[in-house]
Amino acid sequence: MSDRVTMSLAEVHATTTRILLAHGVSTDQARAIADTVTNAERDDCKSHGLFRVPGYVASVKSGKVNPRAVPTMRDLAPGVIQVDGQHGFSPRALEVGRAPLAERARSQGIAALAVVNAHHFAALWPEVEPLAEQGLAALACVDSFSYVAPAGGSKPLYGTNPIAFAWPRQGRPPLVFDQATSVSARGEIQIHLRDGKPIPEGWAIGPDGGPTTDPRAALAGAQLPFGGYKGAALSLMVELLAGALVGDVFSFEASARDNGDGGPPEGGELVIAIDPGRCVAEDKRAGQLAHAEALFEKILEQDGARLPSDRRYAARRRTPTEGIRIPASLYETLEELERAQ
Amino acid sequence: MSDRVTMSLAEVHATTTRILLAHGVSTDQARAIADTVTNAERDDCKSHGLFRVPGYVASVKSGKVNPRAVPTMRDLAPGVIQVDGQHGFSPRALEVGRAPLAERARSQGIAALAVVNAHHFAALWPEVEPLAEQGLAALACVDSFSYVAPAGGSKPLYGTNPIAFAWPRQGRPPLVFDQATSVSARGEIQIHLRDGKPIPEGWAIGPDGGPTTDPRAALAGAQLPFGGYKGAALSLMVELLAGALVGDVFSFEASARDNGDGGPPEGGELVIAIDPGRCVAEDKRAGQLAHAEALFEKILEQDGARLPSDRRYAARRRTPTEGIRIPASLYETLEELERAQ
Numbered sequence: 111m112s113d114r115v116t117m118s119l120a121e122v123h124a125t126t127t128r129i130l131l132a133h134g135v136s137t138d139q140a141r142a143i144a145d146t147v148t149n150a151e152r153d154d155c156k157s158h159g160l161f162r163v164p165g166y167v168a169s170v171k172s173g174k175v176n177p178r179a180v181p182t183m184r185d186l187a188p189g190v191i192q193v194d195g196q197h198g199f200s201p202r203a204l205e206v207g208r209a210p211l212a213e214r215a216r217s218q219g220i221a222a223l224a225v226v227n228a229h230h231f232a233a234l235w236p237e238v239e240p241l242a243e244q245g246l247a248a249l250a251c252v253d254s255f256s257y258v259a260p261a262g263g264s265k266p267l268y269g270t271n272p273i274a275f276a277w278p279r280q281g282r283p284p285l286v287f288d289q290a291t292s293v294s295a296r297g298e299i300q301i302h303l304r305d306g307k308p309i310p311e312g313w314a315i316g317p318d319g320g321p322t323t324d325p326r327a328a329l330a331g332a333q334l335p336f337g338g339y340k341g342a343a344l345s346l347m348v349e350l351l352a353g354a355l356v357g358d359v360f361s362f363e364a365s366a367r368d369n370g371d372g373g374p375p376e377g378g379e380l381v382i383a384i385d386p387g388r389c390v391a392e393d394k395r396a397g398q399l400a401h402a403e404a405l406f407e408k409i410l411e412q413d414g415a416r417l418p419s420d421r422r423y424a425a426r427r428r429t430p431t432e433g434i435r436i437p438a439s440l441y442e443t444l445e446e447l448e449r450a451q
Numbered sequence: 452m453s454d455r456v457t458m459s460l461a462e463v464h465a466t467t468t469r470i471l472l473a474h475g476v477s478t479d480q481a482r483a484i485a486d487t488v489t490n491a492e493r494d495d496c497k498s499h500g501l502f503r504v505p506g507y508v509a510s511v512k513s514g515k516v517n518p519r520a521v522p523t524m525r526d527l528a529p530g531v532i533q534v535d536g537q538h539g540f541s542p543r544a545l546e547v548g549r550a551p552l553a554e555r556a557r558s559q560g561i562a563a564l565a566v567v568n569a570h571h572f573a574a575l576w577p578e579v580e581p582l583a584e585q586g587l588a589a590l591a592c593v594d595s596f597s598y599v600a601p602a603g604g605s606k607p608l609y610g611t612n613p614i615a616f617a618w619p620r621q622g623r624p625p626l627v628f629d630q631a632t633s634v635s636a637r638g639e640i641q642i643h644l645r646d647g648k649p650i651p652e653g654w655a656i657g658p659d660g661g662p663t664t665d666p667r668a669a670l671a672g673a674q675l676p677f678g679g680y681k682g683a684a685l686s687l688m689v690e691l692l693a694g695a696l697v698g699d700v701f702s703f704e705a706s707a708r709d710n711g712d713g714g715p716p717e718g719g720e721l722v723i724a725i726d727p728g729r730c731v732a733e734d735k736r737a738g739q740l741a742h743a744e745a746l747f748e749k750i751l752e753q754d755g756a757r758l759p760s761d762r763r764y765a766a767r768r769r770t771p772t773e774g775i776r777i778p779a780s781l782y783e784t785l786e787e788l789e790r791a792q
Contacts, residue, residue, distance in 0.1 A: 412601060
């Protein structure tokens with residue numbers, strides 16, 4: 111008997127939607143989450159795909175998240191839009207803010223979307239990639255729970271605090287990266303734990319402050335920032351931008367008020383969109399994206415070099431026909447979630 | 452005989468100014484550079500202090516830089532200002548753009564300064580710290596020469612491409628970091644070469660693509676991005692933001708057109724300023740900076756942890772009375788530069 115189950119992307123979407131609707135999630139919130147989960151599976155980002163569905167459901171069952179929240183939007187400045195998630199999930203809040211943010215970036219040259227009171231449990235590239243598909247450069251960051259030690263420290267304080275960036279390309283999908291400021295994503299450690307595998311050295315320290323390769327000790331101790339103090343500084347920046355700047359909590363505050371249901375933290379997020387055409391004089395606009403392509407060509411000239419989003423896009427070409435595979439245990443969990451409400 | 456010479460900060464400023472004026476640099480350009488060099492020495496950032504003066508002079512003598520350039524400014528969008536350095540040095544171009552950028556950040560919530568055609572040879576924190584002193588959050592990046600290998604590659608392509616960030620604090624100097632996306636700054640390797648010391652492992656690879664601790668081989672080979680592919684992705688982002696986005700060159704293009712005089716590359720730069728008060732609803736403004744202080748306290752509670760700017764600020768308290776020390780050989784070089792025009 112195979113320990114993997116194959117699903118089509120349509121099945122991923124339908125299953126996710128059915129499970130969420132069955133647990134009282136509104137149509138808009140459920141569809142936005144299903145889009146996000148399906149896109150993660152499509153791009154082979156396993157730690158943000160169906161793996162996350164039990165957590166979404168847990169946070170509804172525990173009452174932490176408002177599954178029928180209707181995000182509200184307001185203008186804070188000509189270049190700043192706020193979307194209040196109203197204690198629902200982030201995918202719908204982001205969806206509501208996306209078009210207004212893009213419109214504002216075009217009219218102002220640069221604009222920011224400040225998301226507050228939303229539960230974020232997904233990858234970060236879905237925030238920036240759609241903006242770049244519309245010709246904008248975009249930068250996003252979000253904090254999470256208190257997982258990562260600050261520079262010189264040994265106890266968790268920062269979130270894994272990813273930074274995502276996207277750049278538009280003509281006739282091709284955008285150049286995108288999305289990377290935790292910790293060495294590894296939290297979900298990667300959770301997947302190692304689930305699969306009974308040790309984590310690589312350097313990812314984390316245990317509760318005693320010493321290095322560990324035990325995923326359980328890592329989850330109980332502290333993850334490490336990537337690149338030492340430099341990654342820690344970026345993580346601190348993300349705390350400030352997705353926390354104090356937008357008027358929402360830091361990761362340590364999100365941890366303190368969380369109910370431990372295994373679902374996403376509630377907090378803020380910052381997305382910045384820039385219209386490249388508004389950052390140069392008019393006569394420079396025509397060649398701007400072609401200029402970037404010259405850099406990408408230079409990168410790919412080097413043996414072994416690749417562009418950050420290549421792995422995801424390769425998966426994206428494959429999965430619509432081949433489908434995706436998940437562990438049988440996860441498939442069973444999803445079946446149970448669909449039955450038990 | 453001591454191999455170090457002590458100078459007061461006033462002497463640093465006066466010496467730098469005299470040397471630059473003696474080589475035909477305009478008063479405005481010379482003063483702006485002297486401010487930048489003096490502030491670097493004040494904060495014990497040796498690789499961006501007097502150490503840089505010979506390079507500034509070399510780029511005037513070679514004719515690469517226009518030492519009497521008068522930067523021009525124009526509006527590209529409500530949230531985007533462009534300063535054209537007119538082939539002069541960056542410090543004056545940045546000075547011209549600073550107040551308009553701050554004003555625009557306050558009125559728009561978020562704004563960008565796109566600097567083009569300027570020669571950057573300094574640290575990056577001078578771009579963001581003054582903005583945070585005015586209550587703004589600020590982010591800056593600049594590319595340089597082709598020094599750093601891309602992810603998976605072994606030949607230089609990216610610049611050392613620093614990212615600087617500043618956050619305002621009430622009654623205290625801002626929280627600031629400024630870090631190369633390479634493991635080390637270029638100047639650090641140059642200083643190791645000057646002092647005849649090996650560089651730490653992991654900083655660079657030699658021309659053969661293999662690891663090296665020889666600063667000369669490192670300078671001839673490729674520097675490495677910090678944190679592997681993650682630092683490389685950030686370096687790529689900086690290339691795009693300070694290059695294609697503002698309509699100026701990438702680092703490899705700056706290298707290709709440089710005359711090898713040892714002075715700074717010509718290129719672009721991006722500075723983003725955000726008004727925290729415009730990113731929250733009015734009733735949230737009063738507590739916003741105090742909220743950030745709660746995070747800083749949490750960091751400092753941990754044994755061994757410190758804030759990114761602490762080392763610079765400690766030097767800043769010391770040097771106004773104690774002065775700064777430079778190698779006698781550098782002092783002699785400066786004396787020669789003052790005589791020989």
